[in-house]
Amino acid sequence: xxxxxxxxxxxxxxxxxxxxxxxxxxxxxxxxxxxxxxxxxxxxxxxxxxxxxxxxxxxxxxxxxxxxxxxxxxxxxxxxxxxxxxxxxxxxxxxxxxxxxxxxxxxxxxxxxxxxxxxxxxxxxxxxxxxxxxxxxxxxxxxxxxxxxxxxxxxxxxxxxxxxxxxxxxxxxxxxxxxxxxxxxxxxxxxxxxxxxxxxxxxxxxxxxxxxxxxxxxxxxxxxxxxxxxxxxxxxxxxxxxxxx
Amino acid sequence: xxxxxxxxxxxxxxxxxxxxxxxxxxxxxxxxxxxxxxxxxxxxxxxxxxxxxxxxxxxxxxxxxxxxxxxxxxxxxxxxxxxxxxxxxxxxxxxxxxxxxxxxxxxxxxxxxxxxxxxxxxxxxxxxxxxxxxxxxxxxxxxxxxxxxxxxxxxxxxxxxxxxxxxxxxxxxxxxxxxxxxxxxxxxxxxxxxxxxxxxxxxxxxxxxxxxxxxxxxxxxxxxxxxxxxxxxxxxxxxxxxxxxxxxxxxxxxxxxxxxxxxxxxxxxxxxxxxxxxxxxxxxxxxxxxxxxxxxxxxxxxxxxxxxxxxxxxxxxxxxxxxxxxxxxxxxxxxxxxxxxxxxxxxxxxxxxxxxxxxxxxxxxxxx
Amino acid sequence: xxxxxxxxxxxxxxxxxxxxxxxxxxxxxxxxxxxxxxxxxxxxxxxxxxxxxxxxxxxxxxxxxxxxxxxxxxxxxxxxxxxxxxxxxxxxxxxxxxxxxxxxxxxxxxxxxxxxxxxxxxxxxxxxxxxxxxxxxxxxxxxxxxxxxxxxxxxxxxxxxxxxxxxxxxxxxxxxxxxxxxxxxxxxxxxxxxxxxxxxxxxxxxxxxxxxxxxxxxxxxxxxxxxxxxxxxxxxxxxxxxxxxxxxxxxxxxxxxxxxxxxxxxxxxxxxxxxxxxxxxxxxxxxxxxxxxxxxxxxxxxxxxx
Numbered sequence: 001x002x003x004x005x006x007x008x009x010x011x012x013x014x015x016x017x018x019x020x021x022x023x024x025x026x027x028x029x030x031x032x033x034x035x036x037x038x039x040x041x042x043x044x045x046x047x048x049x050x051x052x053x054x055x056x057x058x059x060x061x062x063x064x065x066x067x068x069x070x071x072x073x074x075x076x077x078x079x080x081x082x083x084x085x086x087x088x089x090x091x092x093x094x095x096x097x098x099x100x101x102x103x104x105x106x107x108x109x110x111x112x113x114x115x116x117x118x119x120x121x122x123x124x125x126x127x128x129x130x131x132x133x134x135x136x137x138x139x140x141x142x143x144x145x146x147x148x149x150x151x152x153x154x155x156x157x158x159x160x161x162x163x164x165x166x167x168x169x170x171x172x173x174x175x176x177x178x179x180x181x182x183x184x185x186x187x188x189x190x191x192x193x194x195x196x197x198x199x200x201x202x203x204x205x206x207x208x209x210x211x212x213x214x215x216x217x218x219x220x221x222x223x224x225x226x227x228x229x230x231x232x233x234x235x236x237x238x239x240x241x242x243x244x245x
Numbered sequence: 246x247x248x249x250x251x252x253x254x255x256x257x258x259x260x261x262x263x264x265x266x267x268x269x270x271x272x273x274x275x276x277x278x279x280x281x282x283x284x285x286x287x288x289x290x291x292x293x294x295x296x297x298x299x300x301x302x303x304x305x306x307x308x309x310x311x312x313x314x315x316x317x318x319x320x321x322x323x324x325x326x327x328x329x330x331x332x333x334x335x336x337x338x339x340x341x342x343x344x345x346x347x348x349x350x351x352x353x354x355x356x357x358x359x360x361x362x363x364x365x366x367x368x369x370x371x372x373x374x375x376x377x378x379x380x381x382x383x384x385x386x387x388x389x390x391x392x393x394x395x396x397x398x399x400x401x402x403x404x405x406x407x408x409x410x411x412x413x414x415x416x417x418x419x420x421x422x423x424x425x426x427x428x429x430x431x432x433x434x435x436x437x438x439x440x441x442x443x444x445x446x447x448x449x450x451x452x453x454x455x456x457x458x459x460x461x462x463x464x465x466x467x468x469x470x471x472x473x474x475x476x477x478x479x480x481x482x483x484x485x486x487x488x489x490x491x492x493x494x495x496x497x498x499x500x501x502x503x504x505x506x507x508x509x510x511x512x513x514x515x516x517x518x519x520x521x522x523x524x525x526x527x528x529x530x531x532x533x534x535x536x537x538x539x540x541x542x543x544x545x546x547x548x549x550x551x552x553x554x555x556x557x558x559x560x561x562x563x564x565x566x567x568x569x570x571x572x573x574x575x576x577x578x579x580x581x582x583x584x585x586x587x588x589x590x591x592x593x594x595x596x597x598x599x600x601x602x603x604x605x606x607x608x609x610x611x612x613x
Numbered sequence: 614x615x616x617x618x619x620x621x622x623x624x625x626x627x628x629x630x631x632x633x634x635x636x637x638x639x640x641x642x643x644x645x646x647x648x649x650x651x652x653x654x655x656x657x658x659x660x661x662x663x664x665x666x667x668x669x670x671x672x673x674x675x676x677x678x679x680x681x682x683x684x685x686x687x688x689x690x691x692x693x694x695x696x697x698x699x700x701x702x703x704x705x706x707x708x709x710x711x712x713x714x715x716x717x718x719x720x721x722x723x724x725x726x727x728x729x730x731x732x733x734x735x736x737x738x739x740x741x742x743x744x745x746x747x748x749x750x751x752x753x754x755x756x757x758x759x760x761x762x763x764x765x766x767x768x769x770x771x772x773x774x775x776x777x778x779x780x781x782x783x784x785x786x787x788x789x790x791x792x793x794x795x796x797x798x799x800x801x802x803x804x805x806x807x808x809x810x811x812x813x814x815x816x817x818x819x820x821x822x823x824x825x826x827x828x829x830x831x832x833x834x835x836x837x838x839x840x841x842x843x844x845x846x847x848x849x850x851x852x853x854x855x856x857x858x859x860x861x862x863x864x865x866x867x868x869x870x871x872x873x874x875x876x877x878x879x880x881x882x883x884x885x886x887x888x889x890x891x892x893x894x895x896x897x898x899x900x901x902x903x904x905x906x907x908x909x910x911x912x913x914x915x916x917x918x919x
Contacts, residue, residue: 038781039752138655164778165807167654167822168909169916172868179852179869193781196810199871218872230871231782231810238783251719255708262707447703451762454667456693457720610688612669 002065004029004156004187005050010059012045019045021210022059029155032178032188034201034218036230038238042210043191047158050189052076064155077105080149083160087145090134094125097133098148105152119147139170146177156187164194175200195231204230206237213237248457252465259439260469270435274427274477278484281419292376293321295339297330302350308361311387312343317379334366341365341376374552420485421573422546424478425566428504429540431474432511433518434532436467440519441528450612459608467512474508475501494580503576503586506593507569511536513600514565520607540566568592617681618642619770619801620649620666625675627661627824635661637824638675643803643817648796650815651805652908658824659805660700663774666803667697680769693721696768700775702755706748710739710758713747714765721766731798732761735791753784760791764800771795773804777811789814812908820912827915832908839911841865842881845873845904848896857894861887868913875904877914 005027012020020042027033037043048054050063052072061068064078081087088097095116102112120129123143128136133144142163150157159178163171178200182188190201198204198218205215214221214237218230227233260267294312298305312318321339324330330342344362346352352359363380365373440463443449452462482500485491493500514536522528541547543557544566550558561567568589575581575589583590620643627636636658643649651659664670666679668688677684679691704713714736718725729736735757742750747758756776763771773792777785789811792802796816804815812818813832820827820835828835848854851869858867858876863886865877876887884901891899 038783165655167657167916168809168913169868170654172913175869176852176855179855183850183852194808195782196871200869234782235786238781248720248722251716255705255712255716258708258712259705446706447699447701448705450669450699451697451703451717452720453669454692454695454697455717455720456689456722611671612664613671 001029003027004031005033005061005063005189007046007050007061008059010046010049010061011057012042012049012054013057018210020049020056023207023210023212025205025212025215027156027187027189029187030182030185032182032190032200032202034198034204035189035191035207036193036195036198036204036234037191037207038193041207043207044160046207047160047189047191050075051079051081051158078155080152080154080157081160082145082149082157082162085161087149088133088141091132093130093132094120094136094144095129097144098151101148101151107152115151119144119151123147139166139174142166142170142174143177146174150181150186154186156189157181159188159190159192161192161194162190163192163197195229195234198230206234208238249461249465252457252461253468256439256466256469260473270431270473271477271480273430274423274481275484277423277427278420278481279488281423282484282489291319292317292341292372293339294318294376294380295322295324295330295333295342296320297324297327297342297344299347300345300349304350304353305345308345308384308387309343311383312380315379315383317383330364334364337366339366340372341380343380417491417578419546420481420489420491421570421577422544424481424504424573425507425544425546425569426537426540427477427481428474428508428569429511429536429566431477432467432470432508433515433536434529435473436470436512436515437518437522437528437532438525439466439470440516441522441525444519445524453611459610460605463516463604463608467516470512471505471508474511475504478504491577493577495576495582499583500573500576503569503572503590503593506590506597507565510565510593510597510600513597513604516604517600517607520604520609539564543567544570546570565593565596617678619645619647619680620803621676621678622662622666623676625662625665625672625677627658627665627670627672634824636665636672639821639824639826640675641819641826641829643801645801646796646799648792648802648804648814648816650812650818651803651821652807652809652812652818652912653805653821654807656823657821659821660774662821663697663772663803663805667695667772668692693766694769696763696766696771698759698763698771698773698776700778702759704747704755704759704762707746709744709746710750711743713758714761717762718765723766725765728765728767731767731795732764734794735761735764751784752780753787756780756784756788757791760788764795769801771800771802773802775805775807777806777808785811809907809909809912818908820908820915822912822916822919825919827912827919835908835911836906839906839914841877841879841914843904843906843910844876844878844884844887845870845902846876846887846891847873847898847900848891849898850896853894854891854896857891857896861890866913866917868910870904870907870909873904875910877910 003026008024009022010020010024011018011022023046035043035047045054049056049068050061052068052075056068063075066074066078068075089100092100098116098119099112102115107115120126125140125144128140133141146162163174166174178188190197192198201218203215203217204221205212207213214233216224221233222228222230225233225236227236296309313320322333324333324342333339333342342364344364346360346362349359349361361384363377365377367373443452482493486493515532518528518531522531543561543564545561546566550561550567553561572586572589575586622642623640625636625639628634639662651662653659661670665672665677665684668684668691671685680694682690684691705716708716714725739754739758739761742754747755750758760776777788780788792804796802812835815832817829817831818835819829828838830838846854846858854874855867855869858864858874863878863880863882865879867874867876887901888899
């Protein structure tokens, strides 16, 4: 099977500064892949290259089978993207947001109408259908933006810091949606610096100073570092000098 | 006092570190004055006119020569009959036509009142008015000169006098206007933006939760802008005086005081705006729409208040800039003292007090 | 004065407009020198509560005292004696590290030198960047500077609104270490956070949700109040597992917890019964083990009881 994402010595330099330094990894279809790193470790830059928003300096990568140098437009058609900060238009209603994104991804009118019904019904947010997005609770916003991000059935969905700040139950409902999408074959690529979120991922990579410092299942990483949580793993990797002191 | 000092210092850091805004604030007055002075001038220069001389006498010839000698006018064509006038205007060849009646020579000789007809293309009313005024003035002066040598003064009806600005230089009109706009901009808009910026960035929250008194926050924020506004005033006046020869006949001290009064009025308006808005963007829009536009349009800076519809004339009374422009013209061009402008100054002072009062009432010592 | 609590809150309610009840009859006390955590998701009312205590908002009902002073009447006294750090980074981005600190020291009527002792541990980390503009600092450094500015006048009570939100784990940990050291200097600290795992770093916590306090206790007390048998379960198919467990007859609740599902049971049963049930549902790689409840388990339990 062709991997959903492959990166081979992918590198991005800004002048003298190497933001992403020869990262190599593969993400399988249907996998939930956590992409971790401290602020400034190069996560965002790496993700932009995979999204086709930023041209790599060197190395190879393909997303959904398309090349990140030559086929960026095709990549954009086959991925979904959700960020906690920018996904929805606050001054449009829930229905209008769905309509808008349906239009952007070129879904036919009949399909959009069907999706509006399906999506609002599926989330159980009928009472909010005609409410402005800014007036609905944060938890609903996140579930809605995820549903919208996967509305056009992308092969891969990129989640950028998806669940900060919501209550633990809503957060789990959100992860259940992600599990559902993954069980249907969608590949999930999550960046976060919220460490317990990473424990939900199938495999995680941890970036430190532009390099991938560790890549494995959370369980194996915890074993390898003798840590009780991913937070400890992360701290050991990013603060090696203080380890054991 | 130490708290106050550091606050002003901080404010000056903000102003001087934001190079781009500072450049705009200091550069804009210069650019505006030069623009108005050299480019967007409503002075008349070589305006094309047509002349229909039905009298064909010595008098009409001399008046025509006078008009041409002024440098304002250029003869486009000598017409032969009345019907040609309209055609000329339609073709847009000329801005004004002068008609000397057949009886001109005769009437003057017999000392009867005579009318010279001035017809202007009023599709551009400002230019039309200016042209008519210029022509009337020149004709009037000619008639006066003629009158001196004769026993009986000639009687031609042109009752326009151009006092205080005998050469009709528009520099004298726009220097006070530009000064008013700049002071309004720096004082009202910049303070309202500076205060809402603290709200937007959340630093106002920290200041409110500190022992600083609200009045100190406000005064600390406006003092640097008073200085900036006064610096602009000096620059504009110097440009007006040295580049365009604009006189300052009245007392400089009085002028400075009046500027300060207007700056305080504008600052109070800016503070009032900032107490009612939460974002810089809204503050800027309100400042532009509610302060700058009326200041430019309704203050008499560009359009004479006398020629506005009555409703706008009434509204113009609540525009601080209107009163300030009257004061400026009085002090700078006429050299009048405080005895002739105390009423306008009092009105401005009253407005300042009102706005300060409203700001104090609206200023919140908490977040809501 | 010495006998009063550092913070006393009594039946505090706050509404925004007609419909939004931000705080609903909230009562609690914070003792002197205590590190008290306010734990809850966004929209729980944490910011509103802290702002009321910082005298920046007025409550609709109820009473609140900070260091014995009433928040409405004695707001000027409170403002001089508390340190407040809002949720958003609220320093001057165009001023340098040093200038910011000097500014805040002066407006509180003190100097950096006078209270340097208090901030020294934190400030030494900032010292190399003291000429740098605050806007150019990293997220963690910004938080440290903000903390220094809130501390520079030696406040008796420190109010911190979500200081660790959006900060990476390393900086978060460092920040909590700093709070621990401040506690030793007898400064009362009220800190809010949406991260449940930070609860264990506080002396006592209040769990707060939709304007209501769900529980107030020591972190260990909150966890031990979770009295249902708890198991951690995993199989090859996470998504089906959650749903299958919810349909299991003895299940009280089933929530994903990292790579496991936390299964709370109505009554204690043998793990073999669950194993058999899951095997019957065609799960493979089944692993079932006893689990230690966390603050999150307790929080969710309290939420569902509401």
